[in-house]
Amino acid sequence: MIPVIALVGRPNVGKSTLFNQMTRSRDALVADFPGLTRDRKYGEGTYEGQRFIVIDTGGLTGDDEQGLDAEMARQSLQAVEEADIVLFLVDGRAGLTSGDEVIANHLRKTGKRAHLVVNKTDGQDPDIAAADFYSLGFESTFLIAASHNRGIRSLLESLLPSAEEMEEQDRAERYPGIRIGVVGRPNVGKSTLVNRMLGEDRVVVYDMPGTTRDSVYIPYERQGSQYTLIDTAGVRRRKNVREVVEKFSIIKTLQAIEDAHVVILVIDAREGLVDQDLHLIGFVLDAGRSLVIAVNKWDGMDPEERARVKEQVRRRLDFLDYADKHYISALHGSGVGVMYESVQACYESAMAKWPTNRLTAILQDAIAQHQPPMVQGRRIKLRYGHQGGSNPPVIVVHGNQTDALPGSYKRYLENTFRKVLNVTGSPIRFEFRSSENPFAGKVDRLTPRQRVKKDNDLKAGRRPKKQRMKSKKR
Known part of the structure; x- marks a missing residue:
């Protein structure tokens, strides 16, 4: 679906200028006096391959409009109803006005996804220009100079979904809820853990490496929340992989990591943390996925062995101090239920939106x-x-x-x-x-008067002014 963006605000705050910049056209008339735009105007733009529709509107005064102003206000409010995203433009030079406050209150009542855009920040400190507008309480505030095309790229980047986010939407339709990938080396108890988390024998468990060949996606519900568990094949060191089927299984496992929101890495407590576990952790972090460490087969170990494993995990995974670590027994279920709290916290952190x-x-x-x-x-x-x-x-x-x-x-x-x-x-x-240097690549050309003065200085044997200033500093 193509997103629709409506531009609203008081007269002469730069809505038409921003419309032209976003659509890369001159379709909207631009002049330095209020009330030039009266009807809704539609245009299409493209950013990083993502298409969108922009609606330019007439100015809202925030007062009780009458006559022509009332019809312009009706057109603007209709654009707000049609839009998926509303950009509320304000004038950074004029500062906060009562009309801005009235429009902001109306936008809050509509329940639309609205963002504050402070325009005309060129020639002044952007933070100072936007200081008064933070009191309006919008979660997202963007500082731009539409006439100079400054800040618009960042604005579109934040508003429009990226290619990765589009893929995420497709995955969400196929596999609802939080997707949890369970990965690890062969025979560390991944399928046993999956069955324990599901509460039933859903996947085959056998005491032989390579039992699971393909990644298995299992949607289910737990305490009113939707989840999709992904059981994967074990990943061995490359030099030990000889069968063609196992190579494809490993590819499926790596794809499952990309599909997951949260990855549970299962480690065999009795074998300890090995280099292959670290390689898998590296791949999960490179993929940008949240990580929970599950040290399995914790039952039956004496206190000395447990202390040794904990110290090894603490020492070798010191760079993962932000990831939760659980010591569990997938066979008996001890410590498995607590992992859902970590999964939920990881998911909320990974999908968080900050203004x-x-x-x-x-x-x-x-x-x-x-x-x-x-x-x-x-x-x-x-x-x-x-x-x-x-x-x-x-x-x-x-x-x-x-x-x-x-x-x-x-x-x-x-x-x-x-x-x-x-x-x-x-x-x-x-x-x-x-920021791009506006003078980069430009030649510093002298005016005719400056050229004459330079020639006279050279004839008289005087040094140029810049060189004289440098010698004085020394």
């Missing part, structure tokens, strides 16, 4: 505590952040010289966001983007 103003506030607090380093005498600037996706959560940070940001500072930001947002079990991915 732009909250992410920006966390970023600014992190910078205040520990500033980015300096590169070639210039401080790296990180301006604002917004969410770029889910499962795993993606946070897009905009600034200057972000390519030079060291890995240690990126880890500092990840740990800060994880702690403040209370993200459990799920990795967090960051994307850093630098």
